[in-house]
Amino acid sequence: MASTMHSIKIPFFILLLxxxxxxSVRFKVSSTPSVSAALGSDVLLPxxxxxxxxxxxxxxxxxxxxxxIYVHRYHNKKDDYTAQMPQFANRTELLKENxxxxxxxxxxxxxxxxxxxxxxxxxxxxxxxGKAIVQLLVIAVGxxxxxxxxxxENNHTVYCESCDWHPKPYLLWTDNEGNKIxxxxxxxxxxxxxxxxxxxxxxQPTTSYITCTVSSSLNHSKQNSRRLIDxxxxxxxxxxxxxxxSVAVSLICLCCIYLPAMNLGVGITKQHCNS
Numbered sequence: 001m002a003s004t005m006h007s008i009k010i011p012f013f014i015l016l017l018x019x020x021x022x023x024s025v026r027f028k029v030s031s032t033p034s035v036s037a038a039l040g041s042d043v044l045l046p047x048x049x050x051x052x053x054x055x056x057x058x059x060x061x062x063x064x065x066x067x068x069i070y071v072h073r074y075h076n077k078k079d080d081y082t083a084q085m086p087q088f089a090n091r092t093e094l095l096k097e098n099x100x101x102x103x104x105x106x107x108x109x110x111x112x113x114x115x116x117x118x119x120x121x122x123x124x125x126x127x128x129x130g131k132a133i134v135q136l137l138v139i140a141v142g143x144x145x146x147x148x149x150x151x152x153e154n155n156h157t158v159y160c161e162s163c164d165w166h167p168k169p170y171l172l173w174t175d176n177e178g179n180k181i182x183x184x185x186x187x188x189x190x191x192x193x194x195x196x197x198x199x200x201x202x203x204q205p206t207t208s209y210i211t212c213t214v215s216s217s218l219n220h221s222k223q224n225s226r227r228l229i230d231x232x233x234x235x236x237x238x239x240x241x242x243x244x245x246s247v248a249v250s251l252i253c254l255c256c257i258y259l260p261a262m263n264l265g266v267g268i269t270k271q272h273c274n275s
Contacts, residue, residue, distance in 0.1 A: 027050060027123070027125075027128060027130060028050045028130055029049060030047075031045065031047050031121055031132040034134065034135040034137055035137070036138075036139055037139070038138075039113065039139065039140035040110055040111065040112075041110070041111060043108050043136065044106070045105060045108065045119055045121070045134050047062075047104055047121035047132060047134075049103075053101075054099070055104060056077055057077065057125070058123055058124060058125045059073075059074065059075045059124045059125075060072075060104060060123050061122040062092075062106050062119060062120070063119070063120050064085075064118060064120065071119065072084065072092040072093075074094050074096075074104070087114060091109045092108055092109070093106070093107040093109070094107075108136075111138050112138065113138050113195050115136060116136055116137060116138040116167070118133060118136075120132070137218060139167075139216070140164055140165055142163055142169060142195075142196070143162050144162070144223050145213070145214050145223055146162070147210075149204075157184070157204070158201065158204055158227070159199065159201045160173070160199070160212035160225070161198065161200070162197070163191075163197045164195045164196075165214070166196060167196070169188070171183075171213070171215075172212075172214075172215070173200065173202050175209075177207065183200045185200065186201075208228065209226055209227060211224055
């Protein structure tokens with residue numbers, strides 16, 4: 001009986017030791033919920049292990065929406081760029097000054113609007129693995145709104161447009177008393193750099209001046225322009241000012257809608273949005 005109990009105790013203690021050892025090598029990967037960065041700046045995405053432990057021999061993978069193609073990979077005590085996403089080439093750096101303490105943030109140089117999104121820090125050892133998620137928010141304050149007009153005998157339409165915003169902005173028209181003016185149309189789109197352009201139009205108000213304000217909901221940045229209303233301009237030649245070439249089709253269509261006498265002719269002046 002005694003020998004039987006002894007034979008049972010030995011495997012039990014072995015299992016207990018293995019269990020305690022497994023607990024000692026387990027860790028939690030953590031980061032911060034979100035990080036904001038200005039367009040073109042460098043940013044640090046935090047990643048740490050709890051409890052504090054040496055991560056030199058672990059594999060560290062940073063990725064966003066695709067697990068197999070990395071934003072950055074650290075393996076066998078060195079960086080591995082063989083499967084890195086092309087958009088991050090020569091722009092990422094895993095900071096290893098405190099990696100022996102389980103602290104290894106990812107540095108991304110010169111962030112772009114395309115870099116915005118969710119990032120995963122995946123850490124794996126021979127006994128355990130874990131993951132943390134951080135949201136990168138790239139902020140760009142766009143150009144000063146440009147106010148322009150289209151005149152005809154029966155219509156006077158005022159346009160406002162602004163470029164190079166991130167994230168998506170919103171636009172507000174107000175009169176000289178601060179009253180909101182409902183737009184006839186509003187259109188927002190992205191350019192090839194993933195930055196937002198916005199254009200809106202209203203009928204000529206009867207107030208002395210009109211204000212167009214474009215704002216970001218993320219950090220409360222705003223740009224606004226004000227235009228005095230000159231009644232004498234109603235009798236001038238019909239024209240259309242276009243500041244963003246990519247919205248030419250939208251403005252031409254609007255001119256067609258609001259200018260019933262097509263024989264008046266519309267001259268279009270193209271200018272680039274200010275950075």
